[in-house]
Amino acid sequence: MxxxxxxxxxxxxxxxxxxxxxxxxxxxxxxxxxxxxxxxxxxxxxxxxxxxxxxxxxxxxxxxxxxxxxxxxxxxxxxxxxxxxxxxxxxxxxxxxxxxxxxxxxxxxxxxxxxxxxxxxxxxxxxxxxxxxxxxxxxxSPFIGDIPSFGAYYDNDIPFDQTFINKGEALLFKSDKSMNLYNYFYPQDFEIPLPPMETRPAPVAKDIQVIDNGEFLVNVPQPFGDEGYYFVQSDTTEQTGFMVKTTNAAYPRVSTYDEMIDKLVYISTRNEHEALRAAEDKKKALDKYWLELTHDTEKAQNIIREYFRQIEFANILFTDFKEGWKTDRGMVYTVMGPPASVFFDADKEIWIYDKIGSKSKISFTFARIKNIFTPNYYKLNRSRSYQPEWFQSITLWRSGKMAF
Structure with a gap:
């Protein structure tokens, strides 16, 4: 009852x-x-x-x-x-x-x-x-190829519900049909996305390297030993398969000073970022960077925690063949925070934020693009009109006032 x-x-x-x-x-x-x-x-x-x-x-x-x-x-x-x-x-x-x-x-x-x-x-x-x-x-739908007739699973037979695993880990592939699977590895790294107000075309990626790792059988654990991304297919003549990103052991968290510096690119100036990357003592340079921004040790500690927590969530939520923080959605999520409203249509995803210090709202539209590796590939519709709110959010980060 x-x-x-x-x-x-x-x-x-x-x-x-x-x-x-x-x-x-x-x-x-x-x-x-x-x-x-x-x-x-x-x-x-x-x-x-x-x-x-x-x-x-x-x-x-x-x-x-x-x-x-x-x-x-x-x-x-x-x-x-x-x-x-x-x-x-x-x-x-x-x-x-x-x-x-x-x-x-x-x-x-x-x-x-x-x-x-x-x-x-x-x-x-x-x-x-x-x-x-x-x-x-x-x-x-028009945005996907055929659905695979096999699945990937954790070792307890729960379907794999992420898009990434740490390199060296294995997944179990299962099907009710007898089949061989084909395993391709892409040792690819990607540039960070252009900011939302940058309307010029993004640089065209170089030729993508692909390594044929051969065949393996279903119902046998398959390890993924290298960092990059893998695409598994049952039929290489079709544009259908399973993609998984392989990452370092700490992912989705940030674990090294070099990684921290790389991910500060969204809120630092070009000169600041280049100076951090060139520093011999990365820890000392980072400590100085945050203290010069906030002028307060406690405020600096809080904003460091918040910023890299945002990076971690971006990695969890938006990783595809790119690291989550390097995707368009991950970039906006990191800088602007979680959206107040999220609406989907077949061909797009719309995020709505309450404007900072205003009763009006700002929205980001991500156009859905068909991609053989993932059914959830989105590109931001960029516009110069984003510039005021984008810089305002960056200013809040740099002053130690952005928190969620």
């Missing part, structure tokens, strides 16, 4: 205001204080059939399943209404695995033959305070 009451309350909350994927605020996806992190990882099992793998990461300690309601829905486009007619609840009996780090659900679905697009959505609601966590994934 209690579960039914909770579900009714949850459903009413979802459908209020005619909810659809286009108008649901997904800002909790990028919050520094989220308690859970749901994902959908689809596996193609037939021509129009998919297995929806839905791991929900437990960020909150000592999490109770009863404190949340879980559901999923498959919609034809971002405008289709999400309501009690198409939402499917996920109850305790639907849990496939309950581990220290995840609740894990699975559901098999079939898309009608005449349906041109399909998107799967998981919706999790914290019944204690009403927070709503939403995550969606393309099943059939």
């Amino acid at each position: 209690l579960l039914s009451a909770l579900w009714c309350w949850f459903s009413v909350g979802i459908v209020h205001g005619q909810s659809n994927l286009k108008n649901i605020n997904q800002s909790l996806r990028y919050s520094r204080y989220s308690r859970i992190s749901p994902k959908i990882i689809p596996i193609k099992t037939g021509e129009r059939e998919f297995l929806l793998q839905m791991p929900v990461e437990k960020i909150e300690e000592n999490i109770n399943f009863e404190d949340y309601t879980f559901s999923y829905v498959v919609v034809e486009d971002f405008n289709e209404e999400i309501n009690e007619k198409n939402i499917v609840p996920l109850t305790a009996s639907d849990i496939k695995k309950d581990t220290d780090r995840h609740f894990y659900f699975e559901k098999s679905i079939t898309i009608p033959l005449d349906q041109k697009e399909a998107y799967a959505v998981i919706i999790c609601k914290d019944t204690r305070q009403g927070d709503q966590y939403v995550y969606h994934a393309d099943l059939i």
Whole structure:
């Protein structure tokens, strides 16, 4: 009876205001204080059939399943209404695995033959305070190729729900079909993105080096030994596969003084940054840099902690074949902080911030671009109009006043 009451309350909350994927605020996806992190990882099992793998990461300690309601829905486009007619609840009996780090659900679905697009959505609601966590994934859309018929898993058989692992670690690849997988390694590094007000074209990347690491079998752990990114395919004639970024052991955190200096590029002047990179004693140079900015040891310590916490979250949230802080979204997130509102459409993602010291708002639009390595590749629509707010945020960082 209690579960039914909770579900009714949850459903009413979802459908209020005619909810659809286009108008649901997904800002909790990028919050520094989220308690859970749901994902959908689809596996193609037939021509129009998919297995929806839905791991929900437990960020909150000592999490109770009863404190949340879980559901999923498959919609034809971002405008289709999400309501009690198409939402499917996920109850305790639907849990496939309950581990220290995840609740894990699975559901098999079939898309009608005449349906041109399909998107799967998981919706999790914290019944204690009403927070709503939403995550969606393309099943059939113009922005992805075919969905792989194999998946990557942790050693406890939970689907791999990140985009990066530390080099030397292994993943288990599984499929219900017998197949060989092909493993390609890209030892690529990338330049930092241009700032939001820089409208000139970004430098064109050099030729990408690719190393063919040969074949391996499914259902056997596969190690990834070098730092860069890997692309795994079952059919090399198709533009479909699995990409994972490999990183140093400390990632997503910053662990060395050289890394700290590299990542200060967003809030330092060119002369400051060049002087830091050239310094023989990096620690001494960094200490001097922060103290000259803030003129206060405690304030300097606080702002160092905040800034590199932002870098860590950017790496967690936005890593693809680039480190998260080097992506357009990671850059904006680092400097501006978590957005107040986040809205998606099939071809873009929009972040809205309350303007600093103003009642008006500023928005950043990230255009979605089809990319064979990741279904979530976004480029910022740059504009000179961003310059005042961008420099204002940098000034707050440099004065020790930016905090989240």
